[in-house]
Amino acid sequence: MSTALAPSTAAQAGATPLVRIRDLHVTFATRERTVHALNGVDLDLAAGEVLCILGESGSGKSVTLRALLRILPRFARISGRIEVAGRDVMAMGARELADFRGAQAAMVFQEPMTALDPVFTIGRQIAEVVERHEGASRAQAEARALELLELVQIPSAKRRLSAYPHELSGGLRQRAMIAVALACRPKLLLADEPTTALDATVQIQVLLLLRELQQKLGMGVIFVTHDLGVAGEIADRVAVMYAGKVVEEGPVGPFMAGPLHPYPRGLLASTVHGHMRGRKLQTIPGAPPALSTPPVACSFAPRCPLAEPACEAAPPPMVEAGAGRRARCIKMLPA
Amino acid sequence: MEQIQDLGGPAQPLLALQGLIKHFPIKGGLFGRTVAKVRAVDGVSFSVCKGETLGIVGESGCGKSTTARLLMRLMEPDAGSMIFDGQAVGEPRAGGISLRDYRRQVQMVFQDSYASLNPRLPIEDSIAFGPLVHGTPREEARQRARELLAAVGLSPQQFARRYPHELSGGQRQRVNIARALALRPRMVILDEPVSALDKSVEAQVLNLLVELKEQFGLTYVFISHDLNVVQFISDRVLVMYLGEVVEIGPVEAIYDRPAHPYTRALLASRPSMDPARRRLAPPLTGDPPNPVNPPSGCRFRTRCAFAEEVCARSKPTLAAVEGGHLAACHMADPASGHSRAGREVAAA
Ligand SMILES: Nc1ncnc2c1ncn2[C@@H]1O[C@H](COP(=O)(O)OP(=O)(O)OP(=O)(O)O)[C@@H](O)[C@H]1O
Ligand SMILES: Nc1ncnc2c1ncn2[C@@H]1O[C@H](COP(=O)(O)OP(=O)(O)OP(=O)(O)O)[C@@H](O)[C@H]1O
Ligand code: SF4
Numbered sequence: 081m082s083t084a085l086a087p088s089t090a091a092q093a094g095a096t097p098l099v100r101i102r103d104l105h106v107t108f109a110t111r112e113r114t115v116h117a118l119n120g121v122d123l124d125l126a127a128g129e130v131l132c133i134l135g136e137s138g139s140g141k142s143v144t145l146r147a148l149l150r151i152l153p154r155f156a157r158i159s160g161r162i163e164v165a166g167r168d169v170m171a172m173g174a175r176e177l178a179d180f181r182g183a184q185a186a187m188v189f190q191e192p193m194t195a196l197d198p199v200f201t202i203g204r205q206i207a208e209v210v211e212r213h214e215g216a217s218r219a220q221a222e223a224r225a226l227e228l229l230e231l232v233q234i235p236s237a238k239r240r241l242s243a244y245p246h247e248l249s250g251g252l253r254q255r256a257m258i259a260v261a262l263a264c265r266p267k268l269l270l271a272d273e274p275t276t277a278l279d280a281t282v283q284i285q286v287l288l289l290l291r292e293l294q295q296k297l298g299m300g301v302i303f304v305t306h307d308l309g310v311a312g313e314i315a316d317r318v319a320v321m322y323a324g325k326v327v328e329e330g331p332v333g334p335f336m337a338g339p340l341h342p343y344p345r346g347l348l349a350s351t352v353h354g355h356m357r358g359r360k361l362q363t364i365p366g367a368p369p370a371l372s373t374p375p376v377a378c379s380f381a382p383r384c385p386l387a388e389p390a391c392e393a394a395p396p397p398m399v400e401a402g403a404g405r406r407a408r409c410i411k412m413l414p415a
Numbered sequence: 416m417e418q419i420q421d422l423g424g425p426a427q428p429l430l431a432l433q434g435l436i437k438h439f440p441i442k443g444g445l446f447g448r449t450v451a452k453v454r455a456v457d458g459v460s461f462s463v464c465k466g467e468t469l470g471i472v473g474e475s476g477c478g479k480s481t482t483a484r485l486l487m488r489l490m491e492p493d494a495g496s497m498i499f500d501g502q503a504v505g506e507p508r509a510g511g512i513s514l515r516d517y518r519r520q521v522q523m524v525f526q527d528s529y530a531s532l533n534p535r536l537p538i539e540d541s542i543a544f545g546p547l548v549h550g551t552p553r554e555e556a557r558q559r560a561r562e563l564l565a566a567v568g569l570s571p572q573q574f575a576r577r578y579p580h581e582l583s584g585g586q587r588q589r590v591n592i593a594r595a596l597a598l599r600p601r602m603v604i605l606d607e608p609v610s611a612l613d614k615s616v617e618a619q620v621l622n623l624l625v626e627l628k629e630q631f632g633l634t635y636v637f638i639s640h641d642l643n644v645v646q647f648i649s650d651r652v653l654v655m656y657l658g659e660v661v662e663i664g665p666v667e668a669i670y671d672r673p674a675h676p677y678t679r680a681l682l683a684s685r686p687s688m689d690p691a692r693r694r695l696a697p698p699l700t701g702d703p704p705n706p707v708n709p710p711s712g713c714r715f716r717t718r719c720a721f722a723e724e725v726c727a728r729s730k731p732t733l734a735a736v737e738g739g740h741l742a743a744c745h746m747a748d749p750a751s752g753h754s755r756a757g758r759e760v761a762a763a
């Protein structure tokens with residue numbers, strides 16, 4: 081196993097994690113419908129660690145990241161504990177939050193155009209963030225902007241400072257958004273499918289860049305993806321979500337070699353790769369639940385090949401499997 | 416309504432394209448004059464054999480969807496010819512086939528499962544719509560629609576009267592496939608048909624496509640940027656770069672012995688699920704260039720590690736690497752003057 085996979089030193093030392101989420105619930109209730117998006121999420125992230133959150137559409141990956149930054153819409157009901165670097169994010173007031181976002185924790189999105197302002201140059205947008213958060217002078221902020229564009233390996237960085245977002249290719253735009261996110265040296269970077277919309281040859285460039293920056297800057301990263309390959313390239317640990325809960329968690333190597341929970345097992349088996357030509361692909365029958373009511377059983381039971389009456393009786397607890405692995409299944413398969 | 420009979424026999428390509436070109440004008444200035452052109456498809460020739468699945472891969476903007484639209488004749492090519500089972504498409508007076516007859520035999524499934532269904536029609540009516548327009552009696556068209564729903568794995572009792580918004584993405588894509596099959600086409604063009612689906616659902620739809628092809632005697636053109644999916648489903652694979660074909664061949668040849676440096680880089684860019692085999696350096700740097708102003712000579716030369724003077728000067732043509740496996744690279748042509756020409760390319 082390469083050294084990149086060894087658990088981070090902070091986790092080994094049992095130090096306070098950078099992120100600690102406990103029993104996080106998020107419900108969206110409108111007149112037409114109610115969605116129980118998160119139903120008791122527990123997550124830890126050590127300083128300098130890369131955690132990939134995997135899961136299918138609607139499983140609550142983005143809502144988890146948004147809850148962490150408290151950028152959910154007003155009508156969302158949130159409960160539970162969120163701590164970042166020992167600070168209670170749920171208790172933060174508006175001013176504290178504004179300082180927290182950007183300076184402590186920053187986010188990059190799938191679509192850079194949602195995060196970049198089309199009417200300002202890339203250089204101005206980065207300098208803006210630096211001035212606002214660090215009280216830097218205009219000249220200092222502009223020097224920092226150039227440094228950041230070089231850090232994210234944008235070619236001819238100096239010239240690109242005066243480019244508008246629409247003048248950049250998709251890959252360069254994504255790098256520019258990463259530069260904006262890194263402007264105030266956050267300890268925590270949240271990334272919501274930042275490479276999903278990129279071309280294959282550009283996606284791998286951005287993944288390698290993120291991994292390099294994370295190591296250089298010692299950041300903790302939570303990276304949301306539905307692509308197992310992306311997790312294979314950059315994760316130290318993975319957490320798999322299903323119907324608003326983490327159903328399995330552990331170091332990436334053993335996970336890829338054989339997941340414990342029947343859902344990720346099915347996911348891995350149904351992922352098309354290499355030489356599967358001529359064979360019938362394994363599938364997971366059915367579809368995920370609608371989330372209109374809070375779960376009273378294992379949410380995966382209706383699709384699970386191992387389900388038995390006890391799975392329908394109560395939500396299964398998280399079961400420790402040793403070596404930092406755990407899964408929410410009463411019929412957990414041996415590792 | 417039955418599938419139209421084979422004409423030229425199994426050896427004749429179902430569809431043969433020659434020199435297909437489509438440029439999109441970019442309007443600008445005060446008078447909306449054409450200031451430049453996007454060379455979306457720029458001299459593409461290939462054929463689709465009867466009963467095969469031809470996969471088309473390439474990065475965003477390389478012209479895959481434009482090629483698909485040209486194949487469907489949803490837009491007119493600027494130049495080039497199309498021959499369907501021996502008949503020139505759109506030239507009925509010269510012994511060819513009319514666009515109307517052609518369009519019945521070639522159907523398409525898109526990535527966006529919402530866009531091609533009428534939100535105000537129950538799905539059964541959406542499926543029956545094509546045959547109705549082509550003169551099938553109402554009861555028969557509806558009966559067909561129900562059979563097709565069953566064929567794509569949706570119980571007609573449960574689903575026939577549902578509206579598109581009452582279905583999941585995977586279910587909607589099944590309806591789109593049923594709708595495409597309603598006119599009994601011989602060829603189906605699938606443009607990123609599983610790209611919007613979750614992995615577990617993607618596998619269901621891929622299995623379904625394989626079954627239906629067998630059951631209805633279909634020929635597929637399957638477009639995707641997912642190299643693993645294309646490897647799974649295709650018999651032959653075509654690789655596009657900036658509006659041109661750079662390599663085409665049997666799936667094993669393309670994946671095991673890629674000859675074009677771009678194909679090799681594309682394959683090497685696939686993320687690996689095995690964390691012990693992580694990449695240390697990206698196979699390619701930079702983004703694909705702008706199709707408004709493609710590089711001279713070989714369009715890949717600005718990102719190619721092997722580019723030499725000849726690559727800027729002359730455009731490589733598709734040449735045989737081995738039987739049925741062709742690549743457009745000067746290294747594959749012993750007479751090109753490239754210093755690596757004729758050497759074992761795969762070892763590079
Ligand atoms: N603003 C909102 N209002 C109402 N429901 C919402 C809102 N945001 C998210 N949801 C719902 O919460 C659930 C979880 O959504 P989330 O965006 O976290 O999924 P995801 O795992 O990120 O999926 P994807 O892979 O599609 O991005 C979904 O059912 C979604 O419809
Ligand atoms: N109707 C149009 N008008 C102008 N330009 C167009 C039009 N359709 C496509 N293009 C341009 O033509 C080029 C090829 O586009 P096309 O949609 O065929 O690419 P693609 O290979 O399907 O990409 P993707 O993987 O993103 O779907 C692109 O540069 C695109 O911007
Ligand atoms: S023709 Fe030249 S530039 Fe093009 S792929 Fe071959 S070696 Fe590279």
Ligand SMILES: [Mg+2]
Pocket residue numbers: 141142143272
């Ligand atoms: Mg999301």
Ligand SMILES: [Mg+2]
Pocket residue numbers: 479480481
């Ligand atoms: Mg396309």
